[in-house]
Amino acid sequence: MSESNPFVAAWLLIASGDPTLAGIVALSLRVTLSALAISLVIGLPCGAFLAMSRFPGRGLLVIGCNALMGLPPVVAGLAIYLLLSRSGPLGPLGLLFTPSAMVMAQTVLILPIVLSLSRQVVEDLWEEYEEQLRSLGCSGARAIPTLLWDGRFSLITAILAGFGRASAEVGAVLIVGGNIAGHTRTITTAIALETAKGELALALGLGIILLGLTLILNGGAYLMGQYARRSAGQPW
Amino acid sequence: MVRKVAAVSLFLAVVALGASAQAQSEAGPITVASTTSTEQSGLFGAILPRFRARTGIEVKVIAQGTGQALETGRRGDSDVVFVHDPASEERFVAEGFGVRRHEVMYNDFVLIGPKADPAGVRGMTDVAAALARIAARGARFASRGDESGTHKAELRLWQAAGVDVRQTGGAWYRETGSGMGPTLNVASAGDAYTLADRGTWLSFRNRGELEILLAGDRRLLNQYGVILVHPARHPHVRARQGQAFIDWLVSPEGQKAIADFRIGGEQLFFPNAKESAS
Amino acid sequence: MVSAAEGSSILPLTLRGVGYSVAGRVLLDAVDLEIGPEGRTLILGANGAGKSLLLRLCHGLLQPGAGSIRWSDGPTRAGDPRHAMVFQRPILLRRSARANILHALAMIGLPAAERRQRAEETLARFGLGALAERPARVLSGGEQQRLAMARAWSLKPQVLFLDEPTSALDPAGTRAVEEMIAAFAEGGTKIVMTTHDLAQARRLADEVVFLHQGRLAERTGAAEFFDMPASAPARSFLKGELPW
Structure with missing residues (x-):
């Protein structure tokens, strides 16, 4: 494809119904959504726990999580690479250059985001709710589901931020995935490849498709949030 | 409600991991660490379907620089390396990481x-x-x-x-x-x-x-060589399938596939395997 | 309906030498008090006398710095469903009115079917049925406090602590909450309440506990307290407030 207009290139790509493109998009979504799901399952309760508990070293932990939000993807990728390499501690699993490795790398990238943002949200809620919830016998671990549910509108932001970081990221998935055609090629690694081949319009076209997906997802989350907020009578 | 959401997320995560782990089974594909020149030029895209049609073996190509590709082989993260720096390749074999170096083709x-x-x-x-x-x-x-x-x-x-x-x-x-x-x-x-x-x-x-x-x-002159990562060094290497790939590359059929690959009518790689075995 | 009759009574509540201070400032000092099952107990005193603090200590939300607070069967703790508390500003969850009650019932471990039944019963009992689906946080101040009261009622506590429950409400809201307090009392729930509305105190009190600067100044029957308070601080408190 040597179309020089990226918008036309993007449109031609979509219109062609190219199964390769479909595969790349599907893999991107699968990897990113898996990483997001794992990060939520771990990050939300841990963030809530961190918000409600006071223990020595908590401050350091909070600072550490906040700092990890800025972890360079390449560093995360390299760490996972060394971990999963056949010569590394988890080598026998044979996970390097597979989508699972990419899920792990992206989880490392977005877990701190989910954790830090949910800690912030829950901390504010807990300050407001603490007396009432303790009065109702809803304290400690029992309060976590209550707080997460009541913070759901703010937590959507954390989820979208996590999704954004994972779906836009190329450094980590390139290292641990290897950008293998048909196996570990995502939209972002395909963009890197087409750029390297000098197919700049095609690369930008893929970028437009990625942006479109992100827009659709954000738009969906926004509308859902608006609807839920209205029906829950949320002022904010 | 939150518990339900958490349970569903966990389930999805497990399914995703499981599905990708499945691709790891013994009959799975081999991994070839190669260079950007072979992958980005489209050579692999052209010849791998022919190899697969012949043997049923799927090949996953990771395109890196020669130095990085050899490092990938050294760590045991690929079954075969397909690169173009004869001196480094000889050292790779001499150090025991590779079985034997086969010349495949050249371009310039x-x-x-x-x-x-x-x-x-x-x-x-x-x-x-x-x-x-x-x-x-x-x-x-x-x-x-x-x-x-x-x-x-x-x-x-x-x-x-x-x-x-x-x-x-x-x-x-x-x-x-x-x-x-x-x-x-x-x-x-x-x-x-x-x-x-x-x-x-x-x-x-x-x-x-x-x-x-x-x-x-x-x-x-830019000479390409292919080497099987030594199974003695990395026992998990799929030696049989990897060797089959190398044998095919240097066979008349593989050599012809390489010669047939053209861009705009121009031939990119010139097969020059020494052994025309098989 | 309310469960004072179910199980044995946790009353009396016994406070022995209870003290509480923050950063060296003594907020409550050497309070000895026994609260029995009879009648409605109102805790009065000027701002800063320690009324709200005393309620929180009794409910177990705070731990006393000195002394002990015990029910008939052991020390008090927050989360014991046999005593509930309603706060000055209702704290409601970001969900529907019904879901707020269901959540509280879930916390005391009621089976799901029973929860739904009791929530409907509660909403109907206090005329809140029409608000059941409404998000709790957009209800009016009066409605929110009635919902908070209803939530406490659904738990069927033996004792209900009320911390100035009507201070933010208009007269209609105040009347509604007072009617709900009467319903609790009829059901056998012991009421322990603070207020700085003396007219309300006269309407509701059976006995008065009067705090002055963190100390228990006097504890008297309501009629006696408002006619001839025993302590000097109570006399000046009533005098100062009476023009109102």
């Missing part, structure tokens, strides 16, 4: 530069002399700088030209630290000279003012 490096040719190397036949002139004029040169086969070939040529780029290299000599494509993008944007493999050059689309200024010097 070409000296690329802006049409305006500020150093005036067009028409020269001696690549070392041309590089010496570029250095003498202080014309911009973009180097891969990534320990790839192309980078190592380039450094050998500078040596032959009697130019020590580490010493004399100033603002005119720039290391991109990236693959061939990104380096060509840099050269294109900055009207710089660069050394490229012909395959990548032919498939490269963002040429701008760049064109081939010098080719054909014997020292520009």
Whole structure:
């Protein structure tokens, strides 16, 4: 494809119904959504726990999580690479250059985001709710589901931020995935490849498709949030 | 409610992990660590379907620089390496990481530069002399700088030209630290000279003012070799399938597949396997 | 309906030498008090006398710095469903009115079917049925406090602590909450309440506990307290407030 207009290139790509493109998009979504799901399952309760508990070293932990939000993807990728390499501690699993490795790398990238943002949200809620919830016998671990549910509108932001970081990221998935055609090629690694081949319009076209997906997802989350907020009578 | 959401998320995560772990079973594909020149030129895209049709073996290609590809093999993260730096390949085998080096094919490096040719190397036949002139004029040169086969070939040529780029290299000599494509993008944007493999050059689309200024010097030969990672070193290596891939590459059928790969009617790689076994 | 009869009574509540201070400032000092099952107990005193603090200590939300607070069967703790508390500003969850009650019932471990039944019963009992689906946080101040009261009622506590429950409400809201307090009392729930509305105190009190500067100044029957308070601080408190 040597179309020089990226918008036309993007449109031609979509219109062609190219199964390769479909595969790349599907893999991107699968990897990113898996990483997001794992990060939520771990990050939300841990963030809530961190918000409600006071223990020595908590401050350091909070600072550490906040700092990890800025972890360079390449560093995360390299760490996972060394971990999963056949010569590394988890080598026998044979996970390097597979989508699972990419899920792990992206989880490392977005877990701190989910954790830090949910800690912030829950901390504010807990300050407001603490007396009432303790009065109702809803304290400690029992309060976590209550707080997460009541913070759901703010937590959507954390989820979208996590999704954004994972779906836009190329450094980590390139290292641990290897950008293998048909196996570990995502939209972002395909963009890197087409750029390297000098197919700049095609690369930008893929970028437009990625942006479109992100827009659709954000738009969906926004509308859902608006609807839920209205029906829950949320002022904010 | 939250518990339900958490349970569903966990389930999805497990399914995703499980599905990808499934691809790891014994009958699975082999992994070949190769170079950007072979992958980005489209060679693998053209020949791998033929290999698969013949043997049923699927090949996953990771495109890296030669240095990184050999490192991947050393760590046991690929079954086969397919690269182009004979000296490093010999060392790889001598150190016991590879079983044996097989020559497969060659193409050539070409000296690329802006049409305006500020150093005036067009028409020269001696690549070392041309590089010496570029250095003498202080014309911009973009180097891969990534320990790839192309980078190592380039450094050998500078040596032959009697130019020590580490010493004399100033603002005119720039290391991109990236693959061939990104380096060509840099050269294109900055009207710089660069050394490229012909395959990548032919498939490269963002040429701008760049064109081939010098080719054909014997020292520009770019030999590719393929090596099976040693199963004695890394027992998990899929030696049988990996060897089948190597055997096919050097077989008449594989050699013909390589010769048949063309871009715009131009042949990119020239098979020259020594053993025409099989 | 309310469960004072179910199980044995946790009353009396016994405070022995209870003290509480923050950063060296003594907020409550050496309070000895026994609160029995009879009648409605109102805790009065000027701002800063320690009324709200005393309620929180009794409910177990705070731990006393000195002394002990015990029910008939052991020390007090927050989360014991046999005593509930309603706060000055209702704290409601970001969900529907019904879901707020269901959540509280879930916390005391009621089976799901029973939860739904009791929530409907509660909403109907206090005329909140029409608000059941409404998000709790957009209800009016009066509605929110009635919902908070209803939530406490659904738990069927033996004792209900009320911390100035009507201070933010208009007269209609105040009347509604007072009617709900009467419903609790009829059901056998012991009421322990703070207020700075003396007219309300006269309407509701059976006995008065009067705090002055963190100390228990006097504890008297309501009629006696408002006619001839025993302590000097209570006399001046009533005098100062009476023009109102």
